[in-house]
Amino acid sequence: MSKVPVMEIFGPTIQGEGMVVGQKTMFVRTAGCDYSCSWCDSSFTWDGSGKHLIVQMTAEEIWSELKRLGGNGFSFVTISGGNPALLRNLESLIAVLKENDIKIGVETQGSKWQEWLHEIDELTISPKPPSSGMITDFSVLSDIIRKLKNRNSEQHISLKIVVFNQADYEYAKQVHLRYPTIPFYLQVGNDEITSTDNPQLISHLLEKYGVLIDRVIADEQLRDVKVLPQLHALVWGNKRGV
Amino acid sequence: MSKVPVMEIFGPTIQGEGMVVGQKTMFVRTAGCDYSCSWCDSSFTWDGSGKHLIVQMTAEEIWSELKRLGGNGFSFVTISGGNPALLRNLESLIAVLKENDIKIGVETQGSKWQEWLHEIDELTISPKPPSSGMITDFSVLSDIIRKLKNRNSEQHISLKIVVFNQADYEYAKQVHLRYPTIPFYLQVGNDEITSTDNPQLISHLLEKYGVLIDRVIADEQLRDVKVLPQLHALVWGNKRGV
Ligand code: SF4
Ligand code: SF4
Numbered sequence: 449m450s451k452v453p454v455m456e457i458f459g460p461t462i463q464g465e466g467m468v469v470g471q472k473t474m475f476v477r478t479a480g481c482d483y484s485c486s487w488c489d490s491s492f493t494w495d496g497s498g499k500h501l502i503v504q505m506t507a508e509e510i511w512s513e514l515k516r517l518g519g520n521g522f523s524f525v526t527i528s529g530g531n532p533a534l535l536r537n538l539e540s541l542i543a544v545l546k547e548n549d550i551k552i553g554v555e556t557q558g559s560k561w562q563e564w565l566h567e568i569d570e571l572t573i574s575p576k577p578p579s580s581g582m583i584t585d586f587s588v589l590s591d592i593i594r595k596l597k598n599r600n601s602e603q604h605i606s607l608k609i610v611v612f613n614q615a616d617y618e619y620a621k622q623v624h625l626r627y628p629t630i631p632f633y634l635q636v637g638n639d640e641i642t643s644t645d646n647p648q649l650i651s652h653l654l655e656k657y658g659v660l661i662d663r664v665i666a667d668e669q670l671r672d673v674k675v676l677p678q679l680h681a682l683v684w685g686n687k688r689g690v
Numbered sequence: 691m692s693k694v695p696v697m698e699i700f701g702p703t704i705q706g707e708g709m710v711v712g713q714k715t716m717f718v719r720t721a722g723c724d725y726s727c728s729w730c731d732s733s734f735t736w737d738g739s740g741k742h743l744i745v746q747m748t749a750e751e752i753w754s755e756l757k758r759l760g761g762n763g764f765s766f767v768t769i770s771g772g773n774p775a776l777l778r779n780l781e782s783l784i785a786v787l788k789e790n791d792i793k794i795g796v797e798t799q800g801s802k803w804q805e806w807l808h809e810i811d812e813l814t815i816s817p818k819p820p821s822s823g824m825i826t827d828f829s830v831l832s833d834i835i836r837k838l839k840n841r842n843s844e845q846h847i848s849l850k851i852v853v854f855n856q857a858d859y860e861y862a863k864q865v866h867l868r869y870p871t872i873p874f875y876l877q878v879g880n881d882e883i884t885s886t887d888n889p890q891l892i893s894h895l896l897e898k899y900g901v902l903i904d905r906v907i908a909d910e911q912l913r914d915v916k917v918l919p920q921l922h923a924l925v926w927g928n929k930r931g932v
Contacts, residue, residue, distance in 0.1 A: 460907045462917055470916035472906055521910035658925050665702045668763035674712035675704055683900050
């Protein structure tokens with residue numbers, strides 16, 4: 449059977465961001481990313497530092513591990529990365545999850561297409577703003593969005609942009625105005641991903657959240673948008689695997 | 691023209707809780723409630739203390755005030771209370787908002803039916819748990835949910851329970867298991883609604899949020915649920931009108 453490189457499997461926990469914020473979920477984190485964002489909080493998935501953690505697993509093995517950890521207490525699995533859309537053979541995991549009546553969430557930056565993206569119940573596309581150091585290929589992104597919209601399935605899709613600075617904010621606005629019918633999320637960037645001083649981190653992130661809200665409130669071009677913090681950073685700081 | 695008792699109109703701001711958490715929105719707060727929850731954070735809408743703030747307004751007058759405050763910078767209006775479902779003639783406001791392509795959110799405790807509930811795009815039904823001192827009439831609640839489901843319109847509905855203690859948690863679980871197909875939200879109760887010490891309030895509420903998450907994580911009977919804090923209390927403390 450075909451295998452996928454798995455970095456970590458954990459949960460149940462709560463989805464801390466985006467369109468299903470607050471959702472009780474298990475996480476499967478795959479290895480590998482085609483980007484290298486300057487502020488990536490999962491760089492161990494692609495920079496070599498987590499190489500020893502990678503396990504090649506079949507869909508059945510991943511499902512067994514999910515059941516071992518989560519028992520009967522979950523109905524939702526989030527596949528994150530890295531960029532899970534690098535892996536064509538995630539389709540077998542998706543099939544197993546569907547057989548077991550599990551809803552599936554995925555986050556990807558919108559740089560790669562896979563047919564299985566049609567099967568994801570809650571699909572977050574999160575193009576990376578200038579502060580990441582990455583350049584968005586809008587022809588690829590538009591093609592992905594067009595494919596998803598054409599199929600017009602039951603699935604929910606959304607766009608999410610993390611904002612660190614003014615240039616990111618302008619980029620976010622461009623993305624929203626380019627795809628105005630796609631539900632749109634702005635998220636506060638965490639620029640202190642190595643901080644272990646949680647009270648300080650929390651007050652810093654909430655202050656930045658307030659600033660982003662104020663900017664959106666004053667901006668007549670951003671109307672039908674949602675502005676969210678990362679809840680997991682507020683609850684657990686920069687701890688990994690929660 | 692028929693008028694409705696309006697307590698306050700404000701925005702644009704961000705919806706701090708529930709199914710449209712993070713949404714940029716205007717707020718119209720109506721006066722009056724058929725409940726008197728022990729921990730009500732809007733008791734000025736019904737306990738007489740805000741009587742001098744009530745203005746009887748037509749739908750057109752409310753719309754003018756929304757435009758004056760929000761200009762062209764909003765596409766969503768939240769009608770809150772008190773209990774807006776006490777007011778049959780909110781239907782004229784709803785008609786004006788729809789004519790202007792505005793999406794509408796409402797929160798009500800599920801104690802009163804109005805035909806216009808069918809017209810609400812994002813409808814949160816928030817039955818009150820034991821700590822409120824109120825008793826849920828489940829026959830009324832079930833009737834409301836049945837009516838909404840029968841119409842099977844484009845609208846989104848959800849159930850939201852605020853949890854202060856163990857009895858509230860058990861109540862929430864009962865409600866979810868009774869209506870398992872309705873999207874379900876658990877929210878941390880704010881038991882310090884008079885606190886003005888924001889850093890202390892934030893750390894208290896985040897700690898309680900973490901405890902609620904842990905309880906849900908460990909509970910195999912709560913699977914397809916979302917657990918959220920009140921974002922506005924984290925950003926603005928107990929300040930009113932934001
Ligand atoms: S796309 Fe995501 S996982 Fe990849 S480098 Fe950027 S932030 Fe990290
Ligand atoms: S139902 Fe809502 S507005 Fe009415 S008393 Fe309870 S908390 Fe307050």
